[in-house]
Amino acid sequence: MAIALRLSRGGAKKRPYYRIVASDSRSPRDGKYLEQVGTYNPVLPKDSEDRVKLIEDRVRYWLGVGAQPTDRVARFLDAAGILERKAKNNPKKAEPGEKAKERAEEKAEKAREAEEAAKAAAEAPAEEPAAEEAPAEEAAAEEEKAAE
Incomplete structure (x- = not known):
């Protein structure tokens, strides 16, 4: 027994x-x-x-x-103090699980993509906003003429 x-x-x-x-x-x-x-x-x-x-x-x-x-x-x-216990060694204790690792990789990948998009936006020429403003200015000028 x-x-x-x-x-x-x-x-x-x-x-x-x-x-x-x-x-x-x-x-x-x-x-x-x-x-x-x-x-x-x-x-x-x-x-x-x-x-x-x-x-x-x-x-x-x-x-x-x-x-x-x-x-x-x-x-x-x-x-x-009755019995001496053997110390246990678990080197993987603080290591995250597989799914947590996958989530961390996905998050890092999204951060890299966002960083690349921001870098590409900073390198792009600044002509696009000016092109959008031009039609708005013309429309405002036409409205003034119509009001007179």
């Missing part, structure tokens, strides 16, 4: 409270367990002493008979 040291959830909706238990790894999360070896109350502030409580001698016993802690329980045991 494989034994796990893990969290068993209790408490009300949106108000979690966990028992740290030694249980058969095949049993349900909140199901039957062999022994309760501590508690964890995530609602309390991080610096509170009552946030994580462990019965050290029982935890050491279960570790001695081969119980495997889950990642979260291993963190608690490491903080309590």
Whole structure:
């Protein structure tokens, strides 16, 4: 029988409270367990002493008979100085996903196109606005003559 040291959830909706238990790894999360070896109350502030409580001698016993802690329980045991947790290395942790990369590429491409359009507009001769103003001036002159 494989034994796990893990969290068993209790408490009300949106108000979690966990028992740290030694249980058969095949049993349900909140199901039957062999022994309760501590508690964890995530609602309390991080610096509170009552946030994580462990019965050290029982935890050491279960570790001695081969119980495997889950990642979260291993963190608690490491903080309590009972078990040293191996540091995990995930070099891709901060790297964005594929879709985020695609969106960033599309945004950069649109920015380049807008920049090229602005550059082309700046290099174009300034005769076009003058051509548009000329008919407007003629129309204004014709209106003045008609008014006289």
